[in-house]
Amino acid sequence: MFVAIMGYGVVGSGVANCLKQNYNHIKENSVPEGLEVRYILDLRDFPGDPFESLVIHDLDTIIDDPEVKIVVETMGGLHPAYEFVTECLKSGKSVVTSNKELVAMKGYELLLTARENNVNFMFEASVGGGIPLIRPIISCLAANEITEVAGILNGTTNFILTKMINENMPFDEALKIAQSLGYAEKDPTADVEGIDACRKICILAALCFGRHVYPESVHTEGIRNITLKDVEYAKKWGGVIKLIASASKTGDGHITASVSPAFVRNESQLAGVNGVFNAALLRGNAVGDVVFYGQGAGSMPTASAVAADVIDCAKHTCCRKEFGWKASEEGFVIPYDDFVSPFYIRGNADAEKVASSFSNVQFIENAPGEFALITPPVSVKELKSKLDGIDGIGSVIRVTDY
């Protein structure tokens, strides 16, 4: 069976290599007729590249070849990826993508287009890189009502936080190292500000809770304001600070969804996820908590997930894999003001004044000129009103129960 790849960057070339390297393994175990890359669509040429001869510049070459049944989209960005993917689906080809922006923004439409054309649209690699997540959600946990999904979904910020936690390194310095190692881009905004993690939790929330979730409905905070002081207090409390993307059912047909730094207890399986690794926790009403851990980015891990989807498409050329979600709905994600959680508060305000506005607090530090405490569960709105007009509040960070 023949495959085309659109976009020959880090992930696209990984996919070409992975399919070639494991050709025999895949043929023996999964796709008896074999899986072969026939075209690689890119604006550039790649003289000297082992796949040079497959490079083409015109989408129609792929569309017009009836033997190409599966197209891999690893171009990134929203346009022209959306138009190209739509055209492939409409011409009866299944599409596999690693493009989280595309799925977070256009997942509902593309799944619909796939259904209308009786082909598959798959995107395991768009969340958690090589970690199997989407298939476990839609099939392994199919007998569960999933009530919560949470994870460390961005390797760059987790690398930086790990440096801050383990080496007491300030944020700026850790960011520079991440950039020098290629873990962070020159403009690190999408990672550091939580935008990347937000797209991923949108995809997971849609899968778990059945409705498209747009990034703009998700409260998103990055890690730029995390100080070594907060890292220290988290340690004293018995945990670490992680950038947590999460979504949960509220019980009345709505969901919460947010990305923010959070205190995570050392006992949590998420606390030990270090460096560029990712992990996601799913809470089901039968299975309890399950956690999936692995490399959330990188050429070969991501290619592994793309290739698994390609194989699944190859096995499902006759019968489509039925999955998807409904259109987004105003108010499906509750406003962040209604989000309820315990919070960590640090500052040099009058500690007793801050503490007295809560039913009970747990002090981590209560020294003259510096306090750090954990509040009981409280809505963001209440929290704001309680802290309104109090000077000297330094940090406010969510506390999780994973």
Next chain:
Amino acid sequence: MFVAIMGYGVVGSGVANCLKQNYNHIKENSVPEGLEVRYILDLRDFPGDPFESLVIHDLDTIIDDPEVKIVVETMGGLHPAYEFVTECLKSGKSVVTSNKELVAMKGYELLLTARENNVNFMFEASVGGGIPLIRPIISCLAANEITEVAGILNGTTNFILTKMINENMPFDEALKIAQSLGYAEKDPTADVEGIDACRKICILAALCFGRHVYPESVHTEGIRNITLKDVEYAKKWGGVIKLIASASKTGDGHITASVSPAFVRNESQLAGVNGVFNAALLRGNAVGDVVFYGQGAGSMPTASAVAADVIDCAKHTCCRKEFGWKASEEGFVIPYDDFVSPFYIRGNADAEKVASSFSNVQFIENAPGEFALITPPVSVKELKSKLDGIDGIGSVIRVTDY
């Protein structure tokens, strides 16, 4: 669609409850016609039980009902489970089981029978309870050559070891607590001696490496001889002792497979798996290491995995899910004597004499009358010959690199 359950114990009743509790969720998301339990086969009656009216005592009632397309086997034990499952498959019904003994001993035959009768035989719940493992291996990691699989696959022994590690509690006392909490049976042999973990690694090895692996070909050691002294030295070394079941490719078409206590570094994702929780690590040539974590036993977690298989069978009544492995082969699993690993050695022998027989060792302790050290990688055969004739060797424990 109608389902029958054979064996109404802890898991069987969990399956009945899980399918009932999540009936609407499953109907909306996975099986539009709904999934309903029609019969529960058991020797006993269950007066007052909510499913009392479904209880039958004769297998033929199930076999003769053409509307029952899927049968769940949660009887446990090899006989008559094997005969019953075979009869169900031959009568054109798909079978889902949680019975690790059945799969470890008869998996090859039953997969063959299923194929011959164009039905499915699934067993996600037989390894790792509710943790998705089998589906990730056969589909999510399909583009990888898996080189190693390793895990903490027995909750009872992990509970005992956790008590020993965290509370400095001796083995016998921890075992008694496990028994009083229902985590260990009155006769704890199958758990404590590693027999249960052995069956599970046989199943995982067959899936990952393509050939049936019988428990008798797998070196199996339990945790009865682990002392608090060893636990202490593991801490000093920077890790913990876990009961590790593992299998790996040797590179020449063979595999290793063993169950034994092992030193695991604190940085490993397996080190933080505590209490009755389980976890499995898979090493792929593209994805690197991925780890799956969750509850490895218990009524509802295990039922969750069974029910997921039932749903998968319901979705695959037309086209069979194609997976399986080849028959076992003499010599496929290399003798344990040829297994190569670093080892921890503790004792009151002449430390320098022990150390001098290795190219280099790492001492954890070298006091008069007591030593503890880590050897370089060495085969079990070599290790035995090096220690042969030396008195005062207390413990010898494998050291992992996960």
